[in-house]
Amino acid sequence: xxxxxxxxxxxxxxxxxxxxxxxxxxxxxxxxxxxxxxxxxxxxxxxxxxxxxxxxxxxxxxxxxxxxxxxxxxxxxxxxxxxxxxxxxxxxxxxxxxxxxxxxxxxxxxxxxxxxxxxxxxxxxxxxxxxxxxxxxxxxxxxxxxxxxxxxxxxxxxxxxxxxxxxxxxxxxxxxxxxxxxxxxxxxxxxxxxxxxxxxxxxxxxxxxxxxxxxxxxxxxxxxxxxxxxxxxxxxxxxxxxxxxxxxxxxxxxxxxxxxxxxxxxxxxxxxxxxxxxxxxxxxxxxxxxxxxxxx
Numbered sequence: 001x002x003x004x005x006x007x008x009x010x011x012x013x014x015x016x017x018x019x020x021x022x023x024x025x026x027x028x029x030x031x032x033x034x035x036x037x038x039x040x041x042x043x044x045x046x047x048x049x050x051x052x053x054x055x056x057x058x059x060x061x062x063x064x065x066x067x068x069x070x071x072x073x074x075x076x077x078x079x080x081x082x083x084x085x086x087x088x089x090x091x092x093x094x095x096x097x098x099x100x101x102x103x104x105x106x107x108x109x110x111x112x113x114x115x116x117x118x119x120x121x122x123x124x125x126x127x128x129x130x131x132x133x134x135x136x137x138x139x140x141x142x143x144x145x146x147x148x149x150x151x152x153x154x155x156x157x158x159x160x161x162x163x164x165x166x167x168x169x170x171x172x173x174x175x176x177x178x179x180x181x182x183x184x185x186x187x188x189x190x191x192x193x194x195x196x197x198x199x200x201x202x203x204x205x206x207x208x209x210x211x212x213x214x215x216x217x218x219x220x221x222x223x224x225x226x227x228x229x230x231x232x233x234x235x236x237x238x239x240x241x242x243x244x245x246x247x248x249x250x251x252x253x254x255x256x257x258x259x260x261x262x263x264x265x266x267x268x269x270x271x272x273x274x275x276x277x278x279x280x281x282x283x284x285x286x287x288x289x290x291x292x293x294x295x296x
Contacts, residue, residue, distance in 0.1 A: 053067035119283065157268060166266075168262065170236070178235055193217060195225045226238055226242060
């Protein structure tokens with residue numbers, strides 16, 4: 001047999017206001033109700049529970065020991081319901097329920113999560129669905145739905161706004177044979193294992209081209225690439241912002257490749273459909289742009 005609560009959130013909320021204001025009279029003013037209505041609500045709550053929740057000390061209403069325990073349990077429910085009602089009002093006004101955000105895995109996490117934290121403070125009722133990509137341009141929204149994307153920038157992306165350049169540094173572990181080489185040629189580099197970040201399953205590079213590049217390991221995460229290089233098994237171009245401490249400590253060393261030692265991976269912000277983007281989506285885009293500018 002289905003059961004339903006014998007008490008209501010409204011009754012518990014009235015009890016909380018009484019405790020917060022200190023008296024039935026002040027609670028009545030706060031709630032814009034008569035004092036008799038406030039008293040009746042608490043009386044009904046105590047009657048349903050069969051427990052005395054309040055005691056009067058002079059003119060001040062105080063919780064009994066059981067009242068403190070039970071109100072502490074009800075408080076999260078009250079707050080959750082208030083947030084739910086606020087979200088319902090937001091959605092009823094035409095607000096967006098959620099935003100689908102794609103972000104390249106090499107976009108600095110401190111910038112990404114600083115942006116999401118700022119957005120959450122202003123739009124607490126909007127859920128951001130975050131997914132990471134691996135060195136890809138923004139996909140076709142029909143095949144991989146999204147609202148905003150921070151992805152690898154190319155010239156053939158209409159409407160995409162270049163927002164951040166990730167600097168990659170050619171590095172290896174201290175003690176690796178390449179670490180002491182001065183200006184090694186490409187032929188020399190091809191004699192050693194290299195790690196790259198990307199999706200090897202969807203790599204369209206011809207096999208002959210891959211063979212001419214020497215032994216290559218393809219990994220799907222930046223962390224895996226860093227670990228591979230740090231282990232001393234290979235070299236590779238890694239995001240500078242993620243290996244700065246290892247470079248300072250000397251665990252990793254930059255290869256002496258001259259201009260070839262550094263590469264830039266440009267990232268761009270793009271909408272799936274800017275004309276249909278809602279206010280929250282545009283706000284998140286503006287916050288991402290601002291954070292990227294701070295980090296540049």
